[in-house]
Amino acid sequence: MGCISEAICKDCGTRYEVRMGGGFIVHDLHCDKCGELRCVSFHELGEIHLKFIKGIKIPYCIATGASDKYIQENYPGEPIDEDEYHRLVEEFAGKCKCGGNYTFKAPIRCPNCKSINFEHDPTKFTLYD
Numbered sequence: 001m002g003c004i005s006e007a008i009c010k011d012c013g014t015r016y017e018v019r020m021g022g023g024f025i026v027h028d029l030h031c032d033k034c035g036e037l038r039c040v041s042f043h044e045l046g047e048i049h050l051k052f053i054k055g056i057k058i059p060y061c062i063a064t065g066a067s068d069k070y071i072q073e074n075y076p077g078e079p080i081d082e083d084e085y086h087r088l089v090e091e092f093a094g095k096c097k098c099g100g101n102y103t104f105k106a107p108i109r110c111p112n113c114k115s116i117n118f119e120h121d122p123t124k125f126t127l128y129d
């Protein structure tokens with residue numbers, strides 16, 4: 001489960017939605033230049049995700065535990081560790097139209113001025129699955 005909250009840019013005052021924590025089945029990557037969001041689902045990742053599940057040896061999370069165990073016992077490919085997985089996911093996500101790269105570590109940016117200074121509006125907070 002992740003959540004959506006409303007952020008307020010400290011530099012220009014723009015309000016925008018911020019998603020955090022990802023979901024059970026997607027990764028949220030951001031462009032390292034403009035902050036554009038790119039959601040990559042485990043389904044899209046296919047083999048890359050299977051290798052990672054095989055590599056971690058324990059269920060990725062409780063909700064997917066049964067299928068993770070199946071993958072660990074039956075997937076014939078080579079397992080990979082988390083660093084390698086992140087590298088492959090970032091490679092898979094490709095380049096943003098601005099020329100930047102989508103990465104796990106890229107900060108969320110204001111859609112108006114690209115500032116990374118923002119504060120959360122505590123009155124706007126939505127949980128989602």
Ligand SMILES: [Zn+2]
Nearest residue numbers: 031034096098
């Ligand atoms: Zn970009």
Ligand SMILES: [Zn+2]
Nearest residue numbers: 009012110113
């Ligand atoms: Zn701004």
